[in-house]
Amino acid sequence: MVTCPVCQETADALDLTPAGPCLSCADRNPALRGEPYSDPFWVLSPNQVRQLEREIERLAAELGRMNQNFLLLQQQQIAEGGDEYDRTMEAERNRWHALQRELHLLQMLRAGSRQFRG
Secondary structure (H helix, E strand, O other): OEEOOOOOOEEOHHHEOOOOOEHHHHHHOOOOOOOOOOOHHHOOOHHHHHHHHHHHHHHHHHHHHHHHHHHHHHHHHHHHOOOHHHHHHHHHHHHHHHHHHHHHHHHHHHHHHHHHOO
């Protein structure tokens, strides 16, 4: 566990962006810069970052819809019984986790591209 130097929130080290702050702080201040330890061949151009942001928004919206659906099914199961929530969670769990991982990766790529751009 590490602490974000900006907001002081504690998180897993993989939740911090390359320049040090967490994703939330990096999104609030895209002007943060850092020095890469690797060849920055992977750093995206500003135009590519804009494209990436649209994909981040799309994935976040899809996850939001899934979360809302899960919540409604869970509430329905609590109120009416049945096992539809459990069956849906079992069927969609791997996809939900994969979307979460991909979203996190794209957010980190955006943050790194902003922070290491010259």
